[in-house]
Amino acid sequence: MEHRALGRSGLWVSEVVYGNWLTHGETVDRATATACVRAALDAGITTFDTADVYALGAAEQVLGEALRGVRRDSVELATKVCLPTGDGPNDRGLSRKHVLESCHASLRRLGTDHIDLYQAHRFDPRTPLEETLVAFDDLVRAGKVRYVGVSEWTAAQIAEALALADEWGLARRIVSNQPQYNMLWRVIEPEVLPLCRREGIGQIVFQPLAQGVLTGKYQPGAAPPVGSRGAGFGRAPRFIGRVLGDAVLDRVQRLRPLADEAGVTMAQLAIAWTLATDGVSAAIIGATRPEQVTENAAAAGVRLTPDLLTEIDRTLGDLVDTDPTKTADMFAVKAEWARA
Incomplete structure (x- = not known):
C-alpha cells in the first residue's frame, strides 16, 4: 500500500481508503463487515472513512467495533457531520450545536478520543460559515x-x-x-481541483467505481448480476440505477482491453485512474466481501501511462460529465444516461 500526504498538510493517508457507506449497518452483517475491515488492514489500508448519517450511526459503531484491538495511532479515522441524523430542526446542518453534539456522538460510536479528519458532509446555507468554522476550530483546540x-x-x-x-x-x-469523482463524473475538474491545488487541499474521492459500473460486471441489455448492488435491496439500487443505462454500459465494456493491456482488473483500472489525477490524495472503496477489498486495494501503486489515460478519455467520449454546476449534486447525470 502506498501512502500520500493529504494536500499540503502533514497527515498521510493510504492511497486506497476503506469506506462504509451503504454497507456497514445496512446491507452487510457485522461478521462480514469485520472481515472486510480486517482485509483492509491486511492490504495495508490505514485510513477509514465513515459518517454519522451512514445507517444513522450504526456504520460508525460497526467500524469502531471492527477496529477494536488495533493500535489507534496506526490508523486514520475520518467521519462527517451535516446530513440529517434525526427529525428535529437541529439534527442536521453545521450549526455549532449540531457540530459539537455530533462530534461527541461519533467519538462514542467509534470508541475513540479523537477524530483524525472531521469533514463537513455538505455545505449548510442556513448557518453562518463563521459559526461552523469556529465550532470546528474549538474541536481542534480541544484535541478531539x-x-x-x-x-x-x-x-x-x-x-x-x-x-x-x-x-x-x-x-x-x-x-x-471529499468529492464524487470517477472516469465518468469529473465535475470537480474545471473549478474545484484548480483551487484546491493552489491552496494545498487534497481530494479523497468517493465512488471511483461509479457504484460498481466501472468494474464491467453490468452488461448492456442484461439484468444486474444476482448479489450485485444493482440487484440489491435498500437504497443501493436507487443510487446505482442512475448510471445503469445501456449507453454507459456499452462504453464501459470497451475499457476492458485497456485494463488487460495494463495488466489490471477493470476495478483497479478505475481506481488507478482517479489516483493519476493531480491533487487526488486517495480514493475510497466500499465492499460487501473481503475479496473485493483485496482486489481494489491492489490498485494502490499502479501507474497508468499517459497514452492509456488518453485512450480512456477517447473511449468514454461525450459520456464524461465535467459540468461544475453539478459539483454538489451527486445524483445529477447527463440526460442521455437517464434515457439510455
Missing part, C-alpha cells in the same frame, strides 16, 4: 479533532472558508475535500 475537511463543496464555498480561516487565524484550515 486533528484535521478539518469538507465534502462536495463548490470552489466558491471552499475559497470563502479559507479566507475566513486566514483572517481569523484559526487553528486548522481545510486540508481536504
